[in-house]
Amino acid sequence: MDLQEYIELVFTDYTLRTITLGTAVLGAICGMLGSFAVLRKQSLLGDAISHAALPGIAIAFLIIETKNSSIFLLGALISGLIGTFWIRGITRKTHLKSDTALGLILSLFFGFGMLLLTYIQKMPNANQAGLESYLFGQAATLLESDVWLMVIVTGISLVILLLFWKELKILLFDADYTKTLGFNTKFLDILITSFIVVAIVLGLQTVGVVLMSAMLLAPAAAARQWTNNLAVMVILAAIFGAFSGIFGTAISASQNNLSTGPVIVLVAGVFVLFSFIFSPGRGLLFREIRFRKNRNDLQLHKTLSFMYNIAKTHEDISHPHAIRILNNFQGFTRKSLQKLENKDYVKIEGSMWSMTKEGYHTAANLYDQLIKEEDE
C-alpha cells in the first residue's frame, strides 16, 4: 500500500478514519496532560494508574455482565483514582518513598485485576470476550462514539487548563509560593492529577495498560527538549502526541500483524530520540559541538597567553621568536597557530613568529571580563 493510497483510504474508509482520528486525539490529550506529569516528577504515576485501572474494568464487568466500554471506563476511572489517592496516602503518611508506593499499587492492583479476569474467564458467560484487549489495547475496537468521548474530554480538559493556567503553572514551579499566595493547592493538585487519570483511562482501550505510561511521557519528554516555556511545551507535546498516533496507526495499518499500541509507542520513542539528539538548546549533538568549540577556543587562548608571556619580556612586542620555543608548550598545534594568524594576532614568517599589536592587546585583556567579545 503506497502513501497516496493510504491517504485516500484514511478519508474514505470508516474504520481507518475512526482509528486515525482516535489515536491522534488520544496522543494530543496525553501529550498535553503528560507535560504536567513530567514536570511534576510524576512520570511513573501514569504507569501505576494504568495498571491500577484493571480491577475497575473487571469489577464493572462483574456488575453489569455485558460489554459496555463507557461503564468500563467509569470502573477504570474509579479504581485509577483509588490507586492514585492510595499512593498519595502512602507517601504522605508513612516513611515509604514514592517509588515503593508506585510499585506497590501497580503490582497489587494489577495482580488483583488479573485474578478477577481469570475468574471471569471461567464464568459461564458468553459475553466475556474482549476484556483482555485492555491489557495490550486494540485500536481496531475504537468506535466513532469513543472518538467523540475523547474529543469531549480533550475539550473539557483544555478549558480547565486555560481557566486554571496561571494557578497550575505557579503550582508546577513553586508550590510553597502558591500556598502563601492563598491558592488552594490541594484542590489544584487533585484537579490536575484527576485529569491525568482521565487521560490514562481513555487510552487504555487503544494502547493498553502496559504501554499507556509511554503515551503520557514520551511526547512530553520530547517537547521538553525544545523549549523552556510551559505553554510552548504543552502545545508541542500535544502535536508530537497527535503525530505519534497518526504515524503509528499508518504504519500498523500498512503491515500485517502489527498491533497499533506498540507501534505508536515506538513512533513516540523515535520522537524522543530525535529530540534528545537534535534539539538545539539541550540536544546531545549540539551540546557536543558547543563542547568542542569551547575546548578549541580555550586552547587558542592558552597559546595566545603563552606567547604574550614571552613577548612581554621584550621591549618590542613584535620581536620575532622561533616557533621552536613553543614546542614545550602542550596547547600549541600548527592549526591553532594558523588560526591565530588568520585572526591577525600573530605574524608568521618562515619559522619565526611575532605578535601583532592587536594580539598583544587581546592577550593582555584575555581574562578581563570587561573587554569582551572582541576575539570572537
Place this chain on the structure above:
Amino acid sequence: MSNAQIEIQLIASLVAIACAIPGTFLVLRKMALITDAISHSILPGIVIGFFITHDLSSPLLIIMAAASGVLTVVLVEFIQKTGLVKEDTAIGLVFPALFSIGIILIAKNANDIHLDVDAVLLGELAFAPFDRLSIGDTDLGPKSLWIIGTILIITLGLLFTFFKELKVSTFDAGLASALGLSPVVMHYGLMTVSSITTVGAFDAVGAILVIALMIAPAATAYLLTNDLKKMLFLAVVFGVASALTGYWVAHVLDASISGSMTTVLGLLFLLVYLFAPEKGLFSVLYRQKRQRIEVSLLTFLLHLRNHKEKEERHVKHLNEHINWQKVRSKSVLDLALKNNMITIDHDIVSLTNKGKKFTTEAIDYIVTNKNSEIENMKDRFFLFRG
C-alpha cells in the same frame, strides 16, 4: 495434597524468598521501580533468544533475558546522566519501548512462535510441575524448581558474604565509598542479582507477580521494623505466607495463581498499612491529632504566662483571642486541668507551679532551638496525653 500441589507451593515459596531478599534492598535504596522496568523489558531478550534457539526451555533464553534486563538499567542510567530528563522519566521511556519491540517481534512472527504475551506477563504456575528436568530416566523434579533454587542459593550466598557491605552502602553511600567499597560495584551487583531473579522467577510466576513479590513484602516489613535483619526476615515470612495462602485461594476460586498471590500480598499490605503500631495510618493519624492538641496546649500555657491581666486570662476571652473553636479550646483546657498545669478560679485561668516550670523549660528549649527535646519533656510532665 497431590505431589504436583506440593511442588507448586514449594516453587512459589522459593520464588517468594528469592524475590524478598533483593527486594528489601531495592526498597531501601529507593529503586523499587527498576524491578518494574526490568520485568517488562526482558521480553525482547526472551523473544530474540527464542528466535536463535527455537526452544522455549533453552538456557540461552534466560541469559538473553538477564542481558536485556541489565541493558535496561544501563540505558536508564545513560539517559539520566545526560540530564535531559529526570530518572523516573528515563525509566518510563525505556521499558515501554523495549516491551513494544518485544510485542511487535512476537506479533510479526506469530505463525511460527507459540510464545504468548499473557504467559510472559502472568506466567502459569499451575503448569510448572509438568516441565520436568530429568537426566536419563531419573526424574529430578520440575525444572523451574531447579532454576529458582539455584538462584536462591546464589542470592543467599551473596547475602551472607556481603551483608555488611550491602548494609553500609545502602544506608550511607558516602561512608561506604570512603571505606573503599565501590558504590558502582555494589549497585551493578544488586542490579544483576535482581535482574537474574526476575528472569528466573517470571518463568514460573510471571512479570507482575515478580514486581509484587519484590516490593510488597519488603514494604510491609519496612512498616513494622527499622532493623535490617528483622526486615529481611519479615519480608521473607510475608512473601512465603502470601504465596501459600494465595495458592489455596486460587485453588478455591479456580483463578490465576499469580493473581491471587498478589491479591493476598495486597491485603496483607493493606492490613499492616492501616494497623502497624508505629507507622500505620491509624497510629500516624492518632499521633498527629495528639501532637496538634499538645502544641495548642503549649501555646495556651505560654499565652497565660505572658499575660498577668485578668481579662486576658478569662475562659471566654481565650476562645476569641487565640482564635480557637469551642471544642478545641475545651479539650485543651481539659488536658491542662488533668495535668495540673492550670487552675480555674471564677472563670479566670492561672498557671500552677507545675505549669510555670513546664513553660519555663519549654521556652528554654524553643529559644535554644532544641525543639526535639520537648518530646522528652512531655513524658516527664504529662500524666495524660492529648
